[in-house]
Amino acid sequence: MSQTKGKKVAVPVNDQGLESKVAPVFGRATYFCIYDLETGKTEYVENAGAISQGGAGIKAAQCVVDAGASLLFTPQCGDNAAEVIRSAEIEMYQSVEGTVEENIKNYQAGKLALLESTHAGFHHGEK
Secondary structure, three states, X not given: OOOOOOOEEEEEEOOOOOOOEEOOOHHHOOEEEEEEOOOOXXXXXXXXXXXXXOOHHHHHHHHHHHOOOOEEEEOOOEHHHHXXXXXXXXXXXXXXXOEXXXXXXHHHOOOOOEOOOOEOOOOOOOO
């Protein structure tokens, strides 16, 4: 996608910095890196779902929406969180293993695929 004006990317991370690795679990990431593709400005938003007893993905998704992101790079996403993300018209992309910066560069080069599949989520107490 070449149109970057006004686009903010959300990436789940456990540490702050563009060299941080993408967190493996969307709903339990400590922070979301919010990167403005136009200005290069970076900010970090605490993930309300990180310490939640339940509904972590939905709370995390709401953090992404509230941060004004229009894109999400994540390795995976639960069905309920994905519903929140999609309803806000945020495009979800499958992140690659690596850093926030590497994923941004891959996106700008057209190398990230849309995240097509989601999972049922990790629910406590399910057998």
